[in-house]
Amino acid sequence: MKKWLALSAMLLAAMLIAAGCGGGKNDKGGSGASPAAAAGGSQAITIDATNFKFDPGEIKVKKGDEVSITLKNSQGNHALKIEGYDKEVKGNATVKFVADKTGEFKFICSVFCGKGHGDMVGKLIVE
Numbered sequence: 001m002k003k004w005l006a007l008s009a010m011l012l013a014a015m016l017i018a019a020g021c022g023g024g025k026n027d028k029g030g031s032g033a034s035p036a037a038a039a040g041g042s043q044a045i046t047i048d049a050t051n052f053k054f055d056p057g058e059i060k061v062k063k064g065d066e067v068s069i070t071l072k073n074s075q076g077n078h079a080l081k082i083e084g085y086d087k088e089v090k091g092n093a094t095v096k097f098v099a100d101k102t103g104e105f106k107f108i109c110s111v112f113c114g115k116g117h118g119d120m121v122g123k124l125i126v127e
């Protein structure tokens, strides 16, 4: 416990020193606070599609996140469809949506791409 306190005090001191050095020219008051962040974060994910898998095959986001999924077709011609979210993205394109429901959602390739087509399955986890 004492160690933790000492560490906090050191951090605080370091912050004060840093602020003291750079703060001289700031003549605007405290109104410069950064704009309020949106409730959710944002997640930009690129999924690489090859014959016959998605990489990564599992993606995880938080509820409320603005999700942007880019599907890159490195090999073959694929598309990605998220079941339960009713979202689809074709190869070399991006789909954006807000992850507004939690759960695990399967995503599949929605373009018939050959004998391994049925193996192209992944999972979107919204926590």
Ligand SMILES: [Cu+2]
Pocket: 078, 079, 109, 110, 111, 112, 113, 114, 116, 117, 118, 120
């Ligand atoms: Cu396919």
